[in-house]
Amino acid sequence: MTRREAGSPLSDDDKREVWGGFADREEEYLDEVEHRWGGTEAYADSARRVAGYGRAEWERINRDNAAIEARIRELMAAGADPRGTEAMDVAEASRLHVSRWFYAMDHGFHVAKSELYVQDERYRQGIEENTAPGAAEWLRAAIVANAERARLRERARERG
Template sequence: MSDKKIRSPLSAEEKREAWGEFADREDEYLDEVEQRWGDSGAYAQSAKRVATYGREQWKRINRDNAAIEARIRELMDAGAAPSSEAAMDVAEAQRRHIARWFYDMTHEFHVLKSHLYVEDPRFRAGIETNTRPGAAEWLREAIAANAERAARAQDTAR
């Protein structure tokens, strides 16, 4: 475990409450995260932020994420296309959530990260456990559509 490791001030019990199953494999997962992204600015920024979060911040993070997941499920159940305004809005909400609590998340970075939702079974499970099967692909498409919308808005503003 290196000095760059993401650390939390939570007790083991509080981690289990806030993070669920992740807390049981924290060292394993954080070693992998550090190995894959430890030299990135996003990792450093996330490590710095997470080190300050107590129980109340994690409750809010989890509550806000649950609302995003519920909205994804609602939109999918209603048959909303990933390119619809509502789908792009939920993708934007997720992007802002990550940016607020973990690390700066540009639209381009969000598109890159969305591929992990589909390609990595753990990321897929993280998305689909509280939504429904197919949500990883649906969200990836919504994120791409949202990035295109943001690019068009930026071009229009020029």
Template sequence: MSYSVGQVAGFAGVTVRTLHHYDDIGLLVPSERSHAGHRRYADADLDRLQQILFYRELGFPLDEVAALLDDQATGKADPRAHLRRQHDLLTARIEKLRKMAAAVEHAMEARTMGIDLTPEEKFEVFGDHDPEQYDEEVRRRWGGTTEYAESQRRVARYTKDDWTRIQADAADWGERYAALVAAGGAPTGEAAMDLAEEHRQHICTWFYACSHELHRCLGEMYVADERFTAFYDAIRPGLAAHLKEAIAANADRHTG
């Protein structure tokens, strides 16, 4: 059984020109020729081609590939040693690819809030606040949740204009909530519950689907975690506790 150059090219996923070149330099000389002088490849030739492509995949130059295969063909290299060498080379290649994959995964994870903005754009949007300050903690606590995955997918696409709008919407909400607290509005009042619902919708619109029960849990965290308390109380002293109660009242209103 022998095969034409076109058939071999199809089997191996290489071009006919490549096979012609391998023949010209003596790397893979077909065992047979047809009466018309056309190249015909035997099974042994296909075995050699497989070895050539193996070493080429590992980045070996053609002259080194030829030397390796010729040593094997002439008995200068122990076949078992040749296989061990291939195994070692493959193991090294796998490790290199594993490290490359890890680097790509790290880069994918780095596409978090604002990561694609330039330093200047980040400062324009967030000021002195570092939007990535708690990324590692967030990944550790919620990295396995569907909400985290959804948020990651969304924010990876956001531009500077998107973040500017998000910040502007949040600032406007904060001003109106601070005014409500200053005026003595009750957290269980209609106005406070409406603002709590607006807060939930902001999360749903920009980050992930936030149910009323999940929103209730967030409200609890706003007073349990001093960092969240400080953030909301910086808008208006006592706002974190007020918002927590308004969120709970709003959840009851919609689910009770």
């Protein structure tokens, strides 16, 4: 299912209220996403999920994301090491947020996606706009550390 087949139950006014500036450039951004990832399972999964999201779901998504951003700001302001437990916990919250609302994201996928945070200026701006300068690198380091923590936990479980 493509996003064009799925559509959105939101009115244009609702989109502007819950998506902010994204709503004004929706077609442009979604064309790019479809071009980059349109043939992937994650894209199809996301298109299926978001097709049914109304205003209440988008408000919840935004609230949950704002809480993650606030935690990143707090940790960075406190000088927290991005490889520390609290930073890894916020990285895990970010991964689970995407998995819950958009598409299944394992740790390897999260690490790969985190490269976009530092390589693509739009991703960087999206992260740092509501957190702090340097948050893209900080979050990428936390995501990498969280993936390693998950790998070590899995190995420990396998050993019994």
